[in-house]
Amino acid sequence: xxxxxxxxxxxxxxxxxxxxxxxxxxxxxxxxxxxxxxxxxxxxxxxxxxxxxxxxxxxxxxxxxxxxxxxxxxxxxxxxxxxxxxxxxxxxxxxxxxxxxxxxxxxxxxxxxxxxxxxxxxxxxxxxxxxxxxxxxxxxxxxxxxxxxxxxxxxxxxxxxxxxxxxxxxxxxxxxxxxxxxxxxxxxxxxxxxxxxxxxxxxxxxxxxxxxxxxxxxxxxxxxxxxxxxxxxxxxxxxxxxxxxxxxxxxxxxx
Ligand code: PGA
Numbered sequence: 637x638x639x640x641x642x643x644x645x646x647x648x649x650x651x652x653x654x655x656x657x658x659x660x661x662x663x664x665x666x667x668x669x670x671x672x673x674x675x676x677x678x679x680x681x682x683x684x685x686x687x688x689x690x691x692x693x694x695x696x697x698x699x700x701x702x703x704x705x706x707x708x709x710x711x712x713x714x715x716x717x718x719x720x721x722x723x724x725x726x727x728x729x730x731x732x733x734x735x736x737x738x739x740x741x742x743x744x745x746x747x748x749x750x751x752x753x754x755x756x757x758x759x760x761x762x763x764x765x766x767x768x769x770x771x772x773x774x775x776x777x778x779x780x781x782x783x784x785x786x787x788x789x790x791x792x793x794x795x796x797x798x799x800x801x802x803x804x805x806x807x808x809x810x811x812x813x814x815x816x817x818x819x820x821x822x823x824x825x826x827x828x829x830x831x832x833x834x835x836x837x838x839x840x841x842x843x844x845x846x847x848x849x850x851x852x853x854x855x856x857x858x859x860x861x862x863x864x865x866x867x868x869x870x871x872x873x874x875x876x877x878x879x880x881x882x883x884x885x886x887x888x889x890x891x
Contacts, residue, residue, distance in 0.1 A: 640868060641869030642676070643803075643869065644872055645730060646658075646677070655683040655686070655687055656687065658877070662675075662697070671890045673869065676697070676727075677697055679699075679702075681701065684724045684725070688725035698727045698728060699728070700726055701726050701728075702730050703716075703729070703750075704717065704731070704754065704759075706749035706750045708753075726759060728760045728761075729759045731764070732784075732788050738807075744788045745787065747788040751800070760798075760799045760801060763785075763789060764871070765784035766805040768807045785832065789835065794843075799844060799845075800845050801846050802828050802847045804824045804828060806851050815853060818849075821849045828847050829841065848867065849861050850871030850873070853872045853875060855884025855887070858870065870885075
């Protein structure tokens, strides 16, 4: 079985000093550990470069951004293009997080353009999809997740070194402290997988795509998710911003 991946989404929770301290402490913690999961830190933009310096002598933890623009370098005030993410050492980028969809009105097509730009610049996109509570209550969950997947991923001409990660994050569960049941997450992973197999093929799915779960993951519930083959890892907000719970997540993966 492939290594599971833990992607830490620090959102706008941590100051520069707090981000650096957390990164240093996690690095110290994993120093002599074996069988580690794949790990990615996603700090806020101004913290990426200082965290890249903390991680400069390790390949155990990679860096990701929490968003990016579809644009190239140029006259785009306030935006961050993929070239700059390359330059500061990012390998991953979170795209279409529900907080971006909700507060900043990002739509599936915007996200698709970003996904394309990310891949063109060698970044692995982590594309977030998930239904709101209201959509689930109305029985529209599968439909919403399928549509978000098909439209945000769109048509991509994928090459052997590329990889695309889909993160299933039921919106109302994010930051609530109460994750969905693992079987519930598995159901949506199957919906996402089917949407991708229908748009691409089973072979392309196996080659390029992975699906992970996000939404109130913590050291207590992590095992229940990652023991399913279809769940390749987790996208973690709150629990990845505190040293003790982050260490707890790592320990669950190396058990
Ligand atoms: P949470 O956030 O772990 O705090 O629920 C997850 C996310 O928003 O990616």
